[in-house]
Amino acid sequence: MLSGNLTTGTMRVMPHAEPQLRQCIPFQSRLRITKVPLRPSLAQHTSSHEKPSYRPAASGVATVSKQGKGPKSSDNKATQSASSPDEVRNVRLKKVADLRGQGQEPYAYRFDRTHYTKELQEQHAGLAAGAEDASGAVVAVAGRVMAKRVMGKLAFLSLRDDKGQIQLYVEKARLETSQPGGFEVVKGLVDVGDIVGCSGGVRRTERGELSVVAEGVQVLTKSLQPLPDKWHGLADVEKRYRQRYLDMIMAAEVRDTFRARSLIISTLRRQLEERDFLEVETPVLESVAGGADARPFRTFHNSLRRDFTLRIATELHLKRLVVGGFERVFELGRIFRNEGVSSRHNPEFTSVEIYQAYADYDDMMSLTEQLIRACARAVCGSTQLTYQGTPLDFGPPFRRASMAELVREACGLDLEPAIMAAAAEREGAEGGTAEGEGAAALAEAKAAAEAVLAAHPDREVVKALPKVRSAPSLGHLLNVLFEALVESRLTQPTFVTQHPTDISPLAKPHRSKPGVTERFELFIVGREHANSYSELTDPQEQRRRFQQQLERHNGARAAAAAAAAAAAVQQDEGSEASSNGGEGVSSSRPSQAQGGTHGSAAAAAGSDTSAKEDEDYEISMDDDFITALEYGMPPTGGLGIGVDRLVMLLTDSPSIRDVIAFPLMK
């Protein structure tokens, strides 16, 4: 296929015969050492421009600049230090020019590393202090210079790569036998923060530091910005998230968190694939946002001239696939909710949703236990771990308790009989007469709940009173009580089961108890980590539930609009209250842990002001989904797990921003 005339000229840089061969050899064993011949002409005159205060420390980060990061701290120190970041940058730019002047490209094209530093540390663990590797093998390492100190004709660089750290032992005489003038380069042109490649033998210094004895040193990438002085000591959390790459350079545990994240995701994937689940991709851009109750992002497609919303869950599309005959599917991917940013919420987050035909919520409970245990073992090596000082045990079967039971335990109030009675009544008489009695039962229950909450010693719990008053149904009331009294106290893994039908629009009615569904949420350290149900497969019932959800949502929206209009009269006073109040109540519920629905859990909860914030968006019926159900969906168990929260849990991270590489910032 090669037409010679086309491949002449530049093609010499791409030999055809070799690549296959080279590719087959693992990266680490490619022994092509790059010798770095440097011309002896040295630009010594530039080396003194930068006056960093190198601490003679063997490890850690050397101080490059005393310049503080914020303008506030710089006021005093700037006068003391000769090198502001701008000055450092100019000095380093000059070094870039100098290197080029010497014929060395300060932004190299490639480097053949023979070993990761960690591999060398492991291979030579037994090497005695002061001893040299007897084999005399030449190794090549590459990474970032984290510290540097020069003592006469000797220089020590601390080099860090993806997997570890090693010392570069640069002795002028030894280096310059193969690289004349090399020592001056190391001394004058290499800064902390640069990426360098180094080849040489291995020895352990008298002080016990394993080192590569430099026979060639090459600047691979010249850094222009000095690395920050201190990192973790400074509480500039914002900067850590905004410049994650610096966070990673400075703190090995940050990189470990993201390795753990990757491991958790691949463990989930492997576990599911072993159980014959098929991974699929469903659209992010949807015409109707469904499968949860949350404010969606909107966007516009120019050439189709139509609006799209970004998915708030993958549920409805995945269930269509179960209808289509994919009996076990999952999607691990990004979900988007147009909500406030907090330590537990990022507008985009990752969930895994799993659907298994012929399974029910009971089966999904054991699947959940298995998945979480597998991830814990992969990351922590054990099913026992500590989260923010609290010991957790995932070993034994997780506790299972119904929502009503937990509320009763917490406050003595048992709403289950009333919920069951109301549901039975609703079933008997359609609308009409039962409505009045239902209202009476609700009012009675609310009065009891108010009494319980008002008497509660915990102020936070008392705050839920407005939500109790505005609860539109017994089911919502139970949920309000659960959130106020129980949720935060569920530290050890607990399956909370049998949620009221009113707050679970996509879950199947319980097979024996009217008014509640076959659903569970998994709570650990007071946070929801999974949400699951026996899926509702009855299209008529599904339509009715959607309808009800729509009515409640629109009702709340209209009420909020009316309240807003009223508040507008009272002017700014109200607007401030609304933003504060809204934040407080909304953060607890339309949660991201679940890939599944929250149903109308958040709907209509909270005061008028929060409702305004929560509900001011349009929701609509996904008719096509109901049509799909009309074609028959097998009995199916569905499960959503919030991946970010799981990563937080297993990496002992307090904020979601610690586990998302680039969280959204103001």
Place this chain on the structure above:
Amino acid sequence: LDRLCRYSLRVYTRLASTEGPLSSLAAAASSQYAPARPAPFFENRWLALISKMTTTEYVLPDQWSEDLKDEKGEPMSKSEFKKRQKAKRVAAEKAEKEAAKAAAAAAAPPKAPKEDGPALEDDSSEITDPTAYFENRVRYINAKKGKGVNPYPHKFNVTMSLPDYVAKYGSLEAGQQETETTVAVAGRVSSKRASGAKLLFYDMKADGVKIQIMADARNSDLSLEAFTAVHNECKRGDIVGVEGFPGKSKKGELSIFPRKFVVLSPCLHMPPSLHFGLKDQETRYRQRYLDLMVNNEVRSIFFTRSRIIQFVRRFLDTRGFLEVETPMMNMIPGGAAARPFITHHNDLDMQLYMRIAPELFLKMLVIGGLERVYEIGRQFRNEGIDLTHNPEFTTCEFYQAYADYKDLMDMTETMISQMVLEIKGSYKIQYHPEGPEKPAIEIDFTPPWRRISMVSGLEECLGTKLPTDLESEETRQLLADLCVKHNVNCPAPQTAARLLDKLVGEFLEEQCVNPTFICDHPQLMSPLAKWHRELPGMTERFELFINKREVCNAYTELNDPIKQRDLFQDQAKAKSAGDDEAMFIDENFCTALEYGLPPTGGWGMGIDRMTMLLTDTCNIKEVLLFPAMKPEETGPKKDADK
């Protein structure tokens, strides 16, 4: 409307042959016993729709709406609507009873002259009108609910998947039965045939395989009457659970002989016919679940897609790459040249762009010390939809510190050729670039692959030398003249980069049927690639073309922050000159580069296009489960209650 008209043309002939398709159910019933197969569901549905629009007969819609008019064009009140609806229901019920009677009369005499009980029903007694079919089924489940029976059971314990069943019992002899074994399987009924008063044959499908259910009243614990009742409730399309013993029929058909038979989820609509399949593209994409139900080859496309992604993941994992996730919403859409989607974050009152590429974030992670990273995920581009473009699509990008584009070329050859070998069993595949009806071509993935240096390759084709300074106005003019000379159309703005791109498309990409690398793109086309170490003005970049389409794009990454900023500024100039696909300047990224990005090779592949090649499809919609579609003319009803 446009689509409806197209349909009406097709369906009209059919309309002419029947007398008033929606007239009476009795007519429908009488035609049930005609030897012809019932028309495929969708044609029927359209037929019903068309008849609503084209016949003078007034048809009551399913739902009342504010703007509903009666046959005289007067607005219809809700109560009037309800009255009419009831009347229609009564009429339908009556008609159905008559039809059933007629059916019984037609079926009874030859089959079971002595029996008085209801006969077994099968596909031949199906109602052919889709609306009536649906209404009938809804009545049936409502009746069940009325009796306190849940038509949607909570759980059926499946002990064996259907593929496992086939694997385990496929080798039984014809007529052999394992009556001592009990197995429970489940799936969707694809056809139902009665044979006498005591025997029924079903075909059941699940997970892409099919077995037969041989329901014999003699194997059932139920009385004949109860047996008949249970089975008469089941229709084609229903999800059923069967517990029984395995065996083969006398004809050698692998079967299950049920002791227990449960409908787990009734199918309320007439399912698409297995016999005719589902061919209509619009329906296939819009209602993918129907497509998957009927067309086995569609199922397999998505298995292949999953295998491709698995292969790439495994390939990178074994080479020490770390899978990461970077934001899909950004303040600045970087990493590629494309028009982004814009959205708005309410709480922060902030405009955000959907990502067009993860490139810049992944490079920041390499700066952070994760030396080998990759991300497989969705990208979004606000572009037109065509055979190879969907607004959201899936890519894999990986970045490897200390590697360059030549390393990546070798890696690409290895990865893709091994992938093809593993999935297709050979380096050579058959592909139909213009659809299954048109001739096939062979694509040979045997490595090594051809490599063409872009500018010298172009010079050969054009027979002229191109100036070394590609940035000058003279060069731009020369390229514009070449385009005119060779009849290559380049829409404004005619920048040098765009002109070159068109010429390459015309002359080089056309040669790339077998996998071919086009390399060494000019810097002005590649603002994120590193300048070529030997060819001035060029970059160390390659694109892999297969079947004349770009599948991969990779380069030695530009890591000189000063040059990067300059190139971004050129892009900004191009943008202000009207090239709205030029890149945005990302100042954060430039700052990150100043902390030092090691020498790095970066690589991207379009998963959708790769999947198209390996599934022999030429429309990207075929490899997406739910492709983006134009809004439906008969769009979803809004707020049906008000």
